[in-house]
Amino acid sequence: MPEPRGSNNRTVRNANRALLLRLLATGGPASRATLARQVGLTRMSITYIVQEMLAEGLLTESAAPTSPAPQGRGGVRLALPEARVTALGLYLSRDAVHGTVADIATGPLYVQRIPLDPDEDSAGYSRKILTLVADLSDRDRALRAERGLPADGRPSGLGVAALGPLDIREGRILTPPNFHRISDVPVRALLERATDLPIRIDNDMNAAALAEMLYGGARGLRDFVYLGVTNGVGAGVVSDGRLYEGGAGFAGEVGHMSIDYQGPPCKCGNNGCLELYASLPFVFQRYSGRLPEATAEAFATLVARAGAGELEASHVLDGLFQSLSVALVNLANVLDPDAVFLGHEGALAGNLLVGRLERAVNSRMLQSATKHLPIRISAFLDQAPVRGATALVFDRIFQGVWSP
Amino acid sequence: MPEPRGSNNRTVRNANRALLLRLLATGGPASRATLARQVGLTRMSITYIVQEMLAEGLLTESAAPTSPAPQGRGGVRLALPEARVTALGLYLSRDAVHGTVADIATGPLYVQRIPLDPDEDSAGYSRKILTLVADLSDRDRALRAERGLPADGRPSGLGVAALGPLDIREGRILTPPNFHRISDVPVRALLERATDLPIRIDNDMNAAALAEMLYGGARGLRDFVYLGVTNGVGAGVVSDGRLYEGGAGFAGEVGHMSIDYQGPPCKCGNNGCLELYASLPFVFQRYSGRLPEATAEAFATLVARAGAGELEASHVLDGLFQSLSVALVNLANVLDPDAVFLGHEGALAGNLLVGRLERAVNSRMLQSATKHLPIRISAFLDQAPVRGATALVFDRIFQGVWSP
DNA sequence: GAGTAAAGTAAAAGGTCTTTACAATTTGCA
DNA sequence: TGCAAATTGTAAAGACCTTTTACTTTACTC
Missing domain, CATH: 3.30.420.40 (ATPase, nucleotide binding domain)
Structure with a gap:
C-alpha cells in the first residue's frame, strides 16, 4: 500500500481553504453564509477561515450586498482580488x-x-x-x-x-x-x-x-470527455470530478484507437487507427479545393464552404463525421460520460456537424435507451488548450496540493 | 458545484479508522508502530484509534511478537477477529x-x-x-x-x-x-x-x-484494467486506486467497442462490436468439436485440446486471441493501465494464450517504447465475480463510507 | 414600529492529532 | 553478565479546527 496517508488538522484546514478558493474562483463572489451552505460547514467555521485568508490578502471584503436577499440582513461580498493568485x-x-x-x-x-x-x-x-x-x-x-x-x-x-x-x-x-x-x-x-x-x-x-471542467461548459459536471480534433485526435477524461490520468499519464490517446482491425497500418504499429480517418491532415488531404495549410482558419473555411453547399467540402466533412461517430460510440460505451465537448480546431466544425454527431452517437451507443449523451462545442472553441495550460495550475490549487 | 463537502474532526477520524482497517484486512496483522509508519501518523495517534477499535471488538491484541524484529522491543500484534466484520x-x-x-x-x-x-x-x-x-x-x-x-x-x-x-x-x-x-x-x-x-x-x-484490487493480484497497483471474458466481454477500470464508475455507472462496456466499423451489425445498434468476435458463445459457435454447453468447464476443455495440439481448437482460440488483442490495444491507448487482469471464464485461457496476448499488445500499443504492460490471469481465476460481490461492500468500508 | 429572517461574531467546548518525555522490552556486544 | 542502543507503547499537555450556543446587527414586510 504505497499511497494513502492519514489526515490531521492541517489536512482539514487546507482542504477547506482550497474548497473555498474554488467556489469563489469559479462561482464568483459570495457571502460567508452562502459559502457555509455550499460547503456544508457552519457559518462560524467560514468566519475563521475567511479571517485567515483576508489577513493574507487572498480575499477582499466589500460592504456591497451580495445578491437579491429575499429577506434579512444581506451578506458581505467576498471576492478574490484580481492578479493576487x-x-x-x-x-x-x-x-x-x-x-x-x-x-x-x-x-x-x-x-x-x-x-x-x-x-x-x-x-x-x-x-x-x-x-x-x-x-x-x-x-x-x-x-x-x-x-x-x-x-x-x-x-x-x-x-x-x-x-x-x-x-x-x-x-x-x-x-x-x-x-x-x-x-x-x-x-x-x-x-x-x-x-x-x-x-x-x-x-x-x-x-x-480541466479548463472545460473548471471554467468552461462542464462546470458542475463530474463525468465527461473532452475530445480534441487537431493534427491528431485525443481525449481528456474527467471522472467523478477528477482528471483520469492513467498509470503513466498516457491516457486518452483516442487517436490510436483502432476502428478497423483490418484497416491500413498506422505508424504506431496498429491498424486502422482513428487518426488515419479523423485528423485535420487527413481531412485536408481528401480535399482538393485550394486551401493554404492545415490551420484553424483553413478548417473554418472548409466548414463554411460545406455550409454554403459546396459538395466536395460536405463530402470530406462527412468522412470526418463518420469516423468520429464510431470513436465516440466506443468512448461512450467504455467511459459512460455525461457529456462530450468537442475542442481544439475541431470546435470550429460548427453546430451542424455536432448536431449530426449527437444524433448518430445517441442512436448507436449501448445506453441509448436509458440516457441521452449531449455533445457540445467547447466553451473556449479552439482556445481550450491555451486556457488548459493555466488550468493545470489552478486544478492543483483547488485540490489543495499547491498553495495559492 | 454539487458535491464537495467540507471536512471536520469526524471526517478525519473516520478516514483514519478506515485506512487502518484496510491495512489490517489486506496486509495482515501488524503492530501499532508499523501502522503508524504506513499511514504517516504518529504512534500516539494510532494508540488512540486502536484503543477505540479494541473497545468495539473490532481488533484483538495478542502479545505474540509481530515479525522478525531486528532490534528493539518488538510490537504487539493487532489483528481483525474472524467473522467480526x-x-x-x-x-x-x-x-x-x-x-x-x-x-x-x-x-x-x-x-x-x-x-x-x-x-x-x-x-x-x-x-x-x-x-x-x-x-x-x-x-x-x-x-x-x-x-x-x-x-x-x-x-x-x-x-x-x-x-x-x-x-x-x-x-x-x-x-x-x-x-x-x-x-x-x-x-x-x-x-x-x-x-x-x-x-x-x-x-x-x-x-x-475491486476484488482484484483489494485482495487479488492488483494489490498495490493504482491503475489497472480487469477484463472479463464470458457470455460477453466487459471491463472494470481502476484509476488512481478508485473504481472508474462513469456518469451513470455504465462504464466498461468493452464488449460493444467496435473493432470494425464496417463489420456485421450488432443488436446494440453498432457495427463490428468486440462481442461478435470475442465472447464465449462466439468461440463455441466457431467450434464444431462436440462440447455440451458454453460453460467454464467446456472452455477449459477447449483450451486443453488446443494445448494438446488439436488443430481446430487452436484455430478457434486464435480468433479469440486476435480480437482480444485489438481490444486490449485500444484499451491500453485510451486508459493507460499499469496491468491487465484477465478474468471470468476467460481466466481459464491458460498461460499460453495470455503470453501471446501480452506480446502482441505490447508490440502494437502506442506506449510500447516507454513502458511494458503486463497481462496476467486473475488471482481468483473464474471466481473473481463471486469474490467481487463482497468486495463491493469492503470497498465501501475502506472508503469510510459504510461503517464496519 | 413590531415582527421576522438572515448574516456575522464571540466565547466556550469538543474532538483529533502532535509534541515531549519516559518506562518497558529486546538485541548486540563488551 | 551488564550496559548501550534501538524500538515500542503510553502519559500528559498542547495545538489546531470545527461546532455549539447565544447574541448583535441589518434588512425586509406588514
Whole structure:
C-alpha cells in the first residue's frame, strides 16, 4: 500500500481553504453564509477561515450586498482580488509556443505567442520557450504592480500543455508525428532551470479538459470527455470530478484507437487507427479545393464552404463525421460520460456537424435507451488548450496540493 | 458545484479508522508502530484509534511478537477477529445465483449456489435470490455464534455483482442478452424489502476489478484494467486506486467497442462490436468439436485440446486471441493501465494464450517504447465475480463510507 | 414600529492529532 | 553478565479546527 496517508488538522484546514478558493474562483463572489451552505460547514467555521485568508490578502471584503436577499440582513461580498493568485501557462502546439498569465477567477490577463519557423529545430524551440517564460514572469510582476499588490507576489505555478506523446513523469516531449525536426525535448528539465515555480506538465487534451471542467461548459459536471480534433485526435477524461490520468499519464490517446482491425497500418504499429480517418491532415488531404495549410482558419473555411453547399467540402466533412461517430460510440460505451465537448480546431466544425454527431452517437451507443449523451462545442472553441495550460495550475490549487 | 463537502474532526477520524482497517484486512496483522509508519501518523495517534477499535471488538491484541524484529522491543500484534466484520455477496450470473459470506480479512467463509432452471422466469429468479439471501443471513449468524462473538452482530452490507447491462442507480437488471426469459428485475427494490442491510449493486466486471484490487493480484497497483471474458466481454477500470464508475455507472462496456466499423451489425445498434468476435458463445459457435454447453468447464476443455495440439481448437482460440488483442490495444491507448487482469471464464485461457496476448499488445500499443504492460490471469481465476460481490461492500468500508 | 429572517461574531467546548518525555522490552556486544 | 542502543507503547499537555450556543446587527414586510 504505497499511497494513502492519514489526515490531521492541517489536512482539514487546507482542504477547506482550497474548497473555498474554488467556489469563489469559479462561482464568483459570495457571502460567508452562502459559502457555509455550499460547503456544508457552519457559518462560524467560514468566519475563521475567511479571517485567515483576508489577513493574507487572498480575499477582499466589500460592504456591497451580495445578491437579491429575499429577506434579512444581506451578506458581505467576498471576492478574490484580481492578479493576487495567478498562473503562468504554456501551450506547446505544433506551430507555435503560446503563453498566458491568467488570474484564478477572471482568466487570461495576458496572452502572447511565438510562432515556430518552418525548419525550427529542438534548440530553437527551447530558446523560444525560455524567452516566452521570461516574458510571462515580467508581465506577471507588472500586472501585480499595476494593481498595487505587494511586490513579493509570485505566480502559483507554471502549467505546460504539450502536444503528445509526452512522458508525463519526466516532462519530456517524445517524438510528435509530423513535428518538423523537433523531438525529445526535456521540457521539465529546461523549465526547472529557468524558474523556481512549481511546474505541471500534461498533454494538451488533459489540460483542455480541466479548463472545460473548471471554467468552461462542464462546470458542475463530474463525468465527461473532452475530445480534441487537431493534427491528431485525443481525449481528456474527467471522472467523478477528477482528471483520469492513467498509470503513466498516457491516457486518452483516442487517436490510436483502432476502428478497423483490418484497416491500413498506422505508424504506431496498429491498424486502422482513428487518426488515419479523423485528423485535420487527413481531412485536408481528401480535399482538393485550394486551401493554404492545415490551420484553424483553413478548417473554418472548409466548414463554411460545406455550409454554403459546396459538395466536395460536405463530402470530406462527412468522412470526418463518420469516423468520429464510431470513436465516440466506443468512448461512450467504455467511459459512460455525461457529456462530450468537442475542442481544439475541431470546435470550429460548427453546430451542424455536432448536431449530426449527437444524433448518430445517441442512436448507436449501448445506453441509448436509458440516457441521452449531449455533445457540445467547447466553451473556449479552439482556445481550450491555451486556457488548459493555466488550468493545470489552478486544478492543483483547488485540490489543495499547491498553495495559492 | 454539487458535491464537495467540507471536512471536520469526524471526517478525519473516520478516514483514519478506515485506512487502518484496510491495512489490517489486506496486509495482515501488524503492530501499532508499523501502522503508524504506513499511514504517516504518529504512534500516539494510532494508540488512540486502536484503543477505540479494541473497545468495539473490532481488533484483538495478542502479545505474540509481530515479525522478525531486528532490534528493539518488538510490537504487539493487532489483528481483525474472524467473522467480526463480514459481508454478504450475491453474484447473479446467467446460469446461477451465487452467494457468499465473507470475512473482511480472510475472505469467503461460506459459499452456496442455486442453479437456474433452463426455463427460469423473472418470478422464479427473484424467489431464488431471496431464498439465498435468507440462507446467507442465517449462516452469518451461525458463523459469529461459533466464534463466540456477540449475537447482535450483523454483516456490514450486501454486495450484488450482476451481469449487465444494469441500471446502477435504480439497481435493476435490464435485459441481459441470451438470458432465458429473465429481464427487467428490480434487484435493489427486491432486496431492500428483504433486508435492512446497506446494499451496493454493480456489474460483475466492476465487482471483480475491486476484488482484484483489494485482495487479488492488483494489490498495490493504482491503475489497472480487469477484463472479463464470458457470455460477453466487459471491463472494470481502476484509476488512481478508485473504481472508474462513469456518469451513470455504465462504464466498461468493452464488449460493444467496435473493432470494425464496417463489420456485421450488432443488436446494440453498432457495427463490428468486440462481442461478435470475442465472447464465449462466439468461440463455441466457431467450434464444431462436440462440447455440451458454453460453460467454464467446456472452455477449459477447449483450451486443453488446443494445448494438446488439436488443430481446430487452436484455430478457434486464435480468433479469440486476435480480437482480444485489438481490444486490449485500444484499451491500453485510451486508459493507460499499469496491468491487465484477465478474468471470468476467460481466466481459464491458460498461460499460453495470455503470453501471446501480452506480446502482441505490447508490440502494437502506442506506449510500447516507454513502458511494458503486463497481462496476467486473475488471482481468483473464474471466481473473481463471486469474490467481487463482497468486495463491493469492503470497498465501501475502506472508503469510510459504510461503517464496519 | 413590531415582527421576522438572515448574516456575522464571540466565547466556550469538543474532538483529533502532535509534541515531549519516559518506562518497558529486546538485541548486540563488551 | 551488564550496559548501550534501538524500538515500542503510553502519559500528559498542547495545538489546531470545527461546532455549539447565544447574541448583535441589518434588512425586509406588514
